[in-house]
Amino acid sequence: MEELLKDFESRMNITVFEKDIKYYSGGATDAIVFSINDEYLIKKTSKSELDVFNEFFSKYKSDEYQKLYYINYDLSYACLSFKKGKSFDGSIDSNKMIDILYKTVSNYKMIDYDGYGYLFEDHKTWKDFLKDEVEYSLTVFEDKNTTYNDNIEKCLDYISKYNINKYLLHGDFGTHNFIIDKSNIYFIDPMGLVGDLLYDFYFAIFSNISIFNSIKLNDILKYFDRDIKYKKSLAYITFIIRLCRTYKYNKDDYNAYLKYLENSEGIFDL
Numbered sequence: 001m002e003e004l005l006k007d008f009e010s011r012m013n014i015t016v017f018e019k020d021i022k023y024y025s026g027g028a029t030d031a032i033v034f035s036i037n038d039e040y041l042i043k044k045t046s047k048s049e050l051d052v053f054n055e056f057f058s059k060y061k062s063d064e065y066q067k068l069y070y071i072n073y074d075l076s077y078a079c080l081s082f083k084k085g086k087s088f089d090g091s092i093d094s095n096k097m098i099d100i101l102y103k104t105v106s107n108y109k110m111i112d113y114d115g116y117g118y119l120f121e122d123h124k125t126w127k128d129f130l131k132d133e134v135e136y137s138l139t140v141f142e143d144k145n146t147t148y149n150d151n152i153e154k155c156l157d158y159i160s161k162y163n164i165n166k167y168l169l170h171g172d173f174g175t176h177n178f179i180i181d182k183s184n185i186y187f188i189d190p191m192g193l194v195g196d197l198l199y200d201f202y203f204a205i206f207s208n209i210s211i212f213n214s215i216k217l218n219d220i221l222k223y224f225d226r227d228i229k230y231k232k233s234l235a236y237i238t239f240i241i242r243l244c245r246t247y248k249y250n251k252d253d254y255n256a257y258l259k260y261l262e263n264s265e266g267i268f269d270l
Helices: 002-012 047-059 094-106 126-138 149-159 197-205 228-249 251-268
Strands: 021-024 032-036 040-044 068-072 077-081 167-169 178-181 184-187 193-195
Touching: 002 040, 002 068, 002 077, 047 068, 047 077, 047 167, 094 197, 126 149, 126 228, 149 228, 167 197, 193 197, 197 228, 228 251
Parallel strands: none
Antiparallel strands: 021 032, 032 040, 040 077, 068 077, 167 193, 178 184
């Protein structure tokens, strides 16, 4: 850490004191994350994640994202801007929030890339990525729950009929990675995903019960000019992925997901 801080001080021409540093959890990885003076965010992490940052922030440079100042591969860390604010708390009206999400993902950029899925973890097709992602997600049910399998297969088969344009997505576009500051909203900590931008749109909506419980599924499906069966299929796959993550990380909300699914089951049908 001492070498890292010396490198940072040299590059940014400032002196760092212990009181200037605030540590954060690195999430599901072994990353070391801390801010300096509430202005810079330092993330010491793997080379693969640094490569993702390099690719993502070279394309996305608007104020709603962090700014990448530099990457030091020798010391395995990235220096980014620190976005001040509070975690998403449901205080933004759901319809307004969905409009923000729609505008954001509509501005995603296409990418020239061989496969689909997380950057540097290629799948040949969009269906292959979704199949792996949902099957892995379902492993949280230790009783090998197969309740959703028939619908999942139908949805994946329908999705496979479409040629999907490749966009560079955030990849972990949930409200846990949203920062709110007054009227501004920031999106942090991208994972980098190549695929259909609708995936991030649905992923964000279904990441928080305060959003999707306030709007009917039919209204969510009105966004984007795509075949309705494709939208239903992708929305269902994404919802199941989010339901599984909630079961694993936040069981208090799990029943709300089940209730929404029960109320929307007919709408999800192809």
